[in-house]
Amino acid sequence: xxxxxxxxxxxxxxxxxxxxxxxxxxxxxxxxxxxxxxxxxxxxxxxxxxxxxxxxxxxxxxxxxxxxxxxxxxxxxxxxxxxxxxxxxxxxxxxxxxxxxxxxxxxxxxxxxxxxxxxxxxxxxxxxxxxxxxxxxxxxxxxxxxxxxxxxxxxxxxxxxxxxxxxxxxxxxxxxxxxxxxxxxxxxxxxxxxxxxxxxxxxxxxxxxxxxxxxxxxxxxxxxxxxxxxxxxxxxxxxxxxxxxxxxxxxxxxxxxxxxxxxxxxxxxxxxxxxxxxxxxxxxxxxxxxxxxxxxxxxxxxxxxxxxxxxxxxxxxxxxxxxxxxxxxxxxxxxxxxxxxxxxxxxxxxxxxxxxxxxxxxxxxxxxxxxxxxxxxxxxxxxxxxxxxxxxxxxxxxxxxxxxxxxxxxxxxxxxxxxxxxxxxxxxxxxxxxxxxxxxxxxxxxxxxxxxxxxxxxxxxxxxxxxxxxxxxxxxxxxxxxxxxxxxxxxxxxxxxxx
Amino acid sequence: xxxxxxxxxxxxxxxxxxxxxxxxxxxxxxxxxxxxxxxxxxxxxxxxxxxxxxxxxxxxxxxxxxxxxxxxxxxxxxxxxxxxxxxxxxxxxxxxxxxxxxxxxxxxxxxxxxxxxxxxxxxxxxxxxxxxxxxxxxxxxxxxxxxxxxxxxxxxxxxxxxxxxxxxxxxxxxxxxxxxxxxxxxxxxxxxxxxxxxxxxxxxxxxxxxxxxxxxxxxxxxxxxxxxxxxxxxxxxxxxxxxxxxxxxxxxxxxxxxxxxxxxxxxxxxxxxxxxxxxxxxxxxxxxxxxxxxxxxxxxxxxxxxxxxxxxxxxxxxxxxxxxxxxxxxxxxxxxxxxxxxxxxxxxxxxxxxxxxxxxxxxxxxxxxxxxxxxxxxxxxxxxxxxxxxxxxxxxxxxxxxxxxxxxxxxxxxxxxxxxxxxxxxxxxxxxxxxxxxxxxxxxxxxxxxxxxxxxxxxxxxxxxxxxxxxxxxxxxxxxxxxxxxxxxxxxxxxxxxx
Numbered sequence: 001x002x003x004x005x006x007x008x009x010x011x012x013x014x015x016x017x018x019x020x021x022x023x024x025x026x027x028x029x030x031x032x033x034x035x036x037x038x039x040x041x042x043x044x045x046x047x048x049x050x051x052x053x054x055x056x057x058x059x060x061x062x063x064x065x066x067x068x069x070x071x072x073x074x075x076x077x078x079x080x081x082x083x084x085x086x087x088x089x090x091x092x093x094x095x096x097x098x099x100x101x102x103x104x105x106x107x108x109x110x111x112x113x114x115x116x117x118x119x120x121x122x123x124x125x126x127x128x129x130x131x132x133x134x135x136x137x138x139x140x141x142x143x144x145x146x147x148x149x150x151x152x153x154x155x156x157x158x159x160x161x162x163x164x165x166x167x168x169x170x171x172x173x174x175x176x177x178x179x180x181x182x183x184x185x186x187x188x189x190x191x192x193x194x195x196x197x198x199x200x201x202x203x204x205x206x207x208x209x210x211x212x213x214x215x216x217x218x219x220x221x222x223x224x225x226x227x228x229x230x231x232x233x234x235x236x237x238x239x240x241x242x243x244x245x246x247x248x249x250x251x252x253x254x255x256x257x258x259x260x261x262x263x264x265x266x267x268x269x270x271x272x273x274x275x276x277x278x279x280x281x282x283x284x285x286x287x288x289x290x291x292x293x294x295x296x297x298x299x300x301x302x303x304x305x306x307x308x309x310x311x312x313x314x315x316x317x318x319x320x321x322x323x324x325x326x327x328x329x330x331x332x333x334x335x336x337x338x339x340x341x342x343x344x345x346x347x348x349x350x351x352x353x354x355x356x357x358x359x360x361x362x363x364x365x366x367x368x369x370x371x372x373x374x375x376x377x378x379x380x381x382x383x384x385x386x387x388x389x390x391x392x393x394x395x396x397x398x399x400x401x402x403x404x405x406x407x408x409x410x411x412x413x414x415x416x417x418x419x420x421x422x423x424x425x426x427x428x429x430x431x432x433x434x435x436x437x438x439x440x441x442x443x444x445x446x447x448x449x450x451x452x453x454x455x456x457x458x459x460x461x462x463x464x465x466x467x468x469x470x471x472x473x474x475x476x477x478x479x480x481x482x483x484x485x486x487x488x489x490x491x492x493x494x495x496x497x498x499x
Numbered sequence: 500x501x502x503x504x505x506x507x508x509x510x511x512x513x514x515x516x517x518x519x520x521x522x523x524x525x526x527x528x529x530x531x532x533x534x535x536x537x538x539x540x541x542x543x544x545x546x547x548x549x550x551x552x553x554x555x556x557x558x559x560x561x562x563x564x565x566x567x568x569x570x571x572x573x574x575x576x577x578x579x580x581x582x583x584x585x586x587x588x589x590x591x592x593x594x595x596x597x598x599x600x601x602x603x604x605x606x607x608x609x610x611x612x613x614x615x616x617x618x619x620x621x622x623x624x625x626x627x628x629x630x631x632x633x634x635x636x637x638x639x640x641x642x643x644x645x646x647x648x649x650x651x652x653x654x655x656x657x658x659x660x661x662x663x664x665x666x667x668x669x670x671x672x673x674x675x676x677x678x679x680x681x682x683x684x685x686x687x688x689x690x691x692x693x694x695x696x697x698x699x700x701x702x703x704x705x706x707x708x709x710x711x712x713x714x715x716x717x718x719x720x721x722x723x724x725x726x727x728x729x730x731x732x733x734x735x736x737x738x739x740x741x742x743x744x745x746x747x748x749x750x751x752x753x754x755x756x757x758x759x760x761x762x763x764x765x766x767x768x769x770x771x772x773x774x775x776x777x778x779x780x781x782x783x784x785x786x787x788x789x790x791x792x793x794x795x796x797x798x799x800x801x802x803x804x805x806x807x808x809x810x811x812x813x814x815x816x817x818x819x820x821x822x823x824x825x826x827x828x829x830x831x832x833x834x835x836x837x838x839x840x841x842x843x844x845x846x847x848x849x850x851x852x853x854x855x856x857x858x859x860x861x862x863x864x865x866x867x868x869x870x871x872x873x874x875x876x877x878x879x880x881x882x883x884x885x886x887x888x889x890x891x892x893x894x895x896x897x898x899x900x901x902x903x904x905x906x907x908x909x910x911x912x913x914x915x916x917x918x919x920x921x922x923x924x925x926x927x928x929x930x931x932x933x934x935x936x937x938x939x940x941x942x943x944x945x946x947x948x949x950x951x952x953x954x955x956x957x958x959x960x961x962x963x964x965x966x967x968x969x970x971x972x973x974x975x976x977x978x979x980x981x982x983x984x985x986x987x988x989x990x991x992x993x994x995x996x997x998x
Contacts, residue, residue: 001770012741085888112886196604203733211729212711212770229728230710234702255814264797267576269788271770288787289768292794299798300880303805307876308869318585319898323905326873333869334910337862338917344858345921351854358850358857359843363836365861369868370832370975372823381799385922387611388585399818406822411833418837435902442608477871 029487039140051078052085059090064097079103080110084154088118095119105134108143112381116143120151136167138183138290143170145180169283178261179254181294182284188215189241191224196237202229212271215282216245223282225249225272251276254283261286262429264400294440305471306380308332329476336480340487347491348497353428357494360419360441365486367411367445368452372482375456376474383464384471393461397454402452408446428498440497444490451489452482529760534923550577551584558589563596565878571600579600579609589787594618598626601899606712607642613643619650628657636665637682637789644670644679677760678753680793681783687714688740690723695736701728711770714781716746722773722781750775753782760785761793805879807831828899828975835979839986845989849998856993859918859940864985866910866944871981874899874955875973882963883970892960896953903952907945915941923978927997939996943989950988951981 051074058067071079071094079098083091095118098104104393108116108131119129120192122145131176132140132155144152144167152171156164166184173179187205189198195351198214205211214232216225225245235244251274252261265288275284317325344361351357379396382388388396419438426437456478460470557566563799570593572577578597582590592615597603607615607630619627619642631639631654639658643651643666651670653662665683674679688697697713704710713726713731724744730995734743750773751760764772764787774783807828816824843850843860850856878895881887887895918937925936955977959969 050701077765077768081766081885084886085890102921113904151807198733202729211908229732233698233728233732266788266791267580268574269576288770288791289765292765292787292791295791295798296884297796300884301793303880304800306802307872309873309877313676319901319905320814322898322902326870327900327906327909329873330866330869330906330910333865334862334913337914338864340861341858341917341921344861348858349785349852351857353851355847355850355854355857358860359840359847360836361857361860362839362843362864362986363833365865366832366836366839366979366982368831370978371825373974374806375810377802378808381802382604385795385799386580391584399821402818403821406818407826407829411829414833415836418840422840473870479869480865483865487861493692 018382021343048078048081052082055082056086056090057095059086059093059117061311066411066494067094068101071103071405072126073095076103076106077110080112080115083111083115084485088419091115091118092122095122099123099131102134106130108132108135109139113146113429117146117303120147125155125158127338128155132159133163136183136185137163139180141170141180145175145225146475172399173254176258177254177260178252178256178273178275181258181261181290182254182286183290184284186215186274186282186285187211187213188217188221188282191216191218191240191242191245193241194237195235195239195241195244198227198232198241199237211456213285214241215274215285216241217282220279221347222280223249223251223276226274249274250429252286252314253277258294260289262298265291266295282423286382302384302469306377306475308475332476333480336483339484343484343487344491347495350495353492354426354437354498356423356426356437357491360415360444361487361490362489363415364441364444364448365483368482368486371407372452372456372478375404375453376460376478379457380470380474383460390461390464393458393465396461397456400453400457401450404450405446407453408449411449412442415445431499432458435494436497440488440494441499447489447493448482451485454483455482518864536769540866546548547577551581551752551936553595554581555585555589558585558592559688566593566596566742567600570596573711575602575607578606579611579614581601582610582614590614590617591621594621598630601633603630607636616645620647623805624654624657627654631658632662632725634680635684635860636662637670637680640679642667644674648729657757659899672753673758675753676753677755677757677772677774677785680757680789681753682758682786682789683783685714685771685773685781685784686710686712687716687720687781690715690717690739690741690744692729692740693736694738694740694743696736696789697726697731698736698741707809712784713740714773714784715740716781719778720781721779722748722750722775733742748773751785752776757793758797761790761797763992766792799878801883801970802861804968805876805974807974831975832979832982834968842983843990846994849990851993853925853936853993853997855922855936857989859914859943860986860989862914863940863943863989864982867981867985869979870903870906870948870976871951871955874903874952875959877972878956878959879969882959889960889963892957892964893962899952899956900949903949904945905947910948911941911943911945914944935996939993940989942996944991946988946992947981947985950984954981954984 010389014363041366051070055067055070079094082094086094091417095104104119108119111119134142135143140163147155153246156167156449159167169184170182187201189201192199193216193285202211202214212229214227214229215223216227217226225247226242226249227246227476231244244302250270251265252264254275254277256275261273264270270288272285272287275286277283309326327337348359358492379388379400382396383390416438419441420435423437425432425434459478460474460480464468464471536728543730550569554566554569554877562753581593585593594603597606603618607618610618620632623877631642634642639662643654645879646654653665658666664899668683669679669681686701688700692700692715701710711728714722715725715726717723724740724743724746725748726743730743749763749767749769751763753774753776755774760772763769764785769787771784771786773781774785776782808825878887878899881895915937918940919934922936924931924933926932958977958980959973962969962972
């Protein structure tokens with residue numbers, strides 16, 4: 001939603017929230033002091049806790065007027081933040097109140113998808129249309145996209161007017177693209193407009209997003225240039241925009257993936273990037289506040305992919321959906337596990353003759369798994385932040401292998417020593433071995449950690465080359481393949497040295 | 500560095516980069532077309548590739564003048580982005596060129612720490628001082644903080660003047676705090692100043708960061724309020740700032756952790772947040788472009804912590820530092836592995852009598868490890884994004900356990916079936932068992948996945964309660980404890996049902 005609007009509300013809300021109630025205020029001050037002196041991570045989160053507990057208490061007490069008071073004085077982003085802490089029935093009460101007070105639209109923009117859907121299903125279309133009317137197109141489109149086809153169409157009918165046109169425009173584009181996250185509200189003027197006229201125009205505007213840039217377009221609405229509000233302020237009133245504007249502008253296409261949009265905005269430190277269609281027509285802008293959300297979202301997604309749970313807001317999913325989302329990812333390690341069963345089966349003879357071998361299976365594969373995860377995470381993240389050159393595969397591989405060897409030797413020696421203490425002598429078919437078994441586990445760990453580091457580094461590099469998101473590939477695949485290799489190395493070394 | 504400056508340069512650079520050379524340009528256009536039509540993830544990264552290969556070729560060819568041409572026409576952020584792709588000697592050549600052309604300062608601000616240090620060690624203090632003079636205080640402080648004490652002091656002497664004062668001020672504060680990442684360049688005016696006067700002042704300014712807010716202070720430089728540039732533009736010239744300003748402003752303390760600063764800026768959609776010391780004096784502002792870097796950094800850190808590699812820019816570390824950083828984290832899984840050895844030792848008898856048991860150790864602990872990682876990642880990320888309420892431990896635990904049971908049953912049945920096929924009969928002390936063994940592995944997997952999901956969810960919640968970053972706790976700790984529990988369950992079930 002419009003940045004400056006949010007800001008003004010923000011200041012407004014803080015202004016009041018500091019006046020909320022004397023006791024609570026003193027509390028905050030005390031904690032702040034503590035914070036300042038000790039530099040612990042509290043303050044705003046802390047303030048949240050205080051507010052949340054109050055709100056819950058007021059709802060329980062049905063103290064509507066006090067509740068109205070707190071709500072009307074709180075920032076939409078804060079109110080939205082209370083919901084995950086509330087019970088369903090408490091949520092409904094708060095929803096009702098927000099709708100009465102006409103704050104629902106603003107809060108809606110800040111809510112997570114779970115709570116949004118809750119609202120949409122609790123209130124009937126007429127009321128929702130009212131709420132949606134007060135919402136910016138990009139946030140609204142986001143909500144409607146989650147709804148079943150006909151429900152969202154029904155709502156769009158009720159909204160009508162420019163708003164619904166805008167939303168329909170956004171909904172043409174795929175999710176997670178510039179066209180989908182852009183806002184169609186921006187200030188575009190012609191080249192002839194003078195600085196003074198532009199300034200005058202800005203005065204009139206109410207709900208335009210990001211008035212930090214003025215975009216210059218021709219009659220066909222094709223983007224000609226951009227002027228920062230600062231440039232506008234800093235020039236003679238009668239200068240036409242033509243003479244002020246920067247003629248070449250960073251821009252994105254409606255189909256540009258949101259990750260790429262974030263990349264452009266972040267790298268060049270823009271506050272907004274214009275979205276231009278194939279005919280160079282300016283159809284919207286993506287603002288930096290939405291870019292921050294994108295960065296958050298993409299990071300969450302990477303983490304969850306690496307953990308093998310394919311979904312962004314899985315934390316708020318039902319048990320069934322949760323299970324369904326995670327099931328396939330576990331299949332990788334299941335299949336890997338079955339392979340391991342066969343591999344170990346091959347060495348059944350050795351196991352029968354020396355059961356002690358089995359005791360070291362977990363540590364051998366465990367150490368491999370962990371160093372492999374380290375390597376893959378470093379590479380995945382390095383590729384994402386650009387610290388690692390996707391073409392520098394050999395350089396990375398070499399560093400990881402070297403690290404693997406170093407760590408492998410350290411832990412190999414430690415494990416060997418332990419094995420020697422634990423099994424001072426192992427007996428195989430009547431023959432006694434004092435040293436061979438420790439040597440076996442030592443070598444096994446060392447070789448396995450080397451291989452694990454290499455695999456962990458190579459798999460993401462490999463997927464990157466295939467234009468597949470490295471994060472997907474990394475989690476279960478790496479650990480599983482490492483398990484199998486680990487067992488193979490372990491028993492091969494054992495058979496070679498012991499039998 | 501100043502946002503608007505960067506922007507103007509940005510536009511400038513793109514303007515030229517599009518003119519770089521006809522052939523390359525056509526290339527780009529072709530790819531863009533492809534991109535537009537197919538919506539693959541290319542464009543700007545793609546443009547990078549083209550530029551990088553050109554630059555490398557020019558350096559190899561010692562084609563200095565062409566190189567100068569390309570460099571002078573490229574955006575600092577882009578130039579900085581080339582370095583990870585260059586060989587050390589190629590880097591030095593480019594450094595030299597940038598210094599000649601006086602672009603080094605801008606590029607320096609965008610470089611990663613590895614390359615920054617490379618420069619600092621290659622060029623002598625005098626030259627560096629020249630470069631540093633052109634850099635914004637916050638970026639400069641960041642560089643000097645990485646240097647050995649006396650080296651940075653020596654450089655500060657050479658820089659002199661306001662710049663070095665600013666840097667010294669920043670360096671008083673701990674890394675990763677508001678005071679450390681803030682810029683001391685901002686526009687602060689008195690309450691009496693009129694809108695017109697303020698506008699006039701903005702005209703004069705050259706290198707002030709974020710001229711999107713004007714801060715209002717009293718004679719003691721205490722923050723009284725803030726005015727957005729838009730508000731300023733939108734009012735009558737003779738209005739004093741006193742009547743325009745919002746009197747309550749979101750602000751942070753110099754000791755506020757950077758993560759918390761990012762949290763405030765992101766939640767309330769600010770473009771900059773003022774930093775206020777204990778005496779309410781305005782000492783700096785943190786701008787949104789730096790906040791984006793913080794968010795990136797914090798996310799990287801979380802991922803690496805979860806993988807068990809404690810360092811942010813480990814990807815660019817030497818093999819030795821790499822090893823040293825990762826060694827301690829692996830200790831957790833090493834110790835866990837030793838415990839596993841003991842646990843399995845306890846069941847040596849059973850293993851001797853039925854070697855097949857060993858074959859299923861990897862899959863039992865593997866499945867547990869993976870579901871545990873899923874749970875812990877979901878919880879860690881949920882806590883970070885606020886989707887999970889740290890107090891809602893039971894709710895989360897219940898959902899994870901339920902999911903664990905569901906997934907456990909699915910894979911338990913699958914594994915049981917597999918075991919039945921693989922070992923149609925198992926023989927223990929002459930007795931034959933047709934069904935018991937498959938049942939054992941089925942139950943073992945199911946119970947283990949349940950426990951793993953619970954542990955994976957609980958450990959981060961637990962650390963969060965202790966005000967310890969959940970991410971630290973999650974990686975190796977979870978997997979290891981799960982390994983041990985897994986083996987314990989597996990063999991207990993086995994002994995109970997088989998022997």
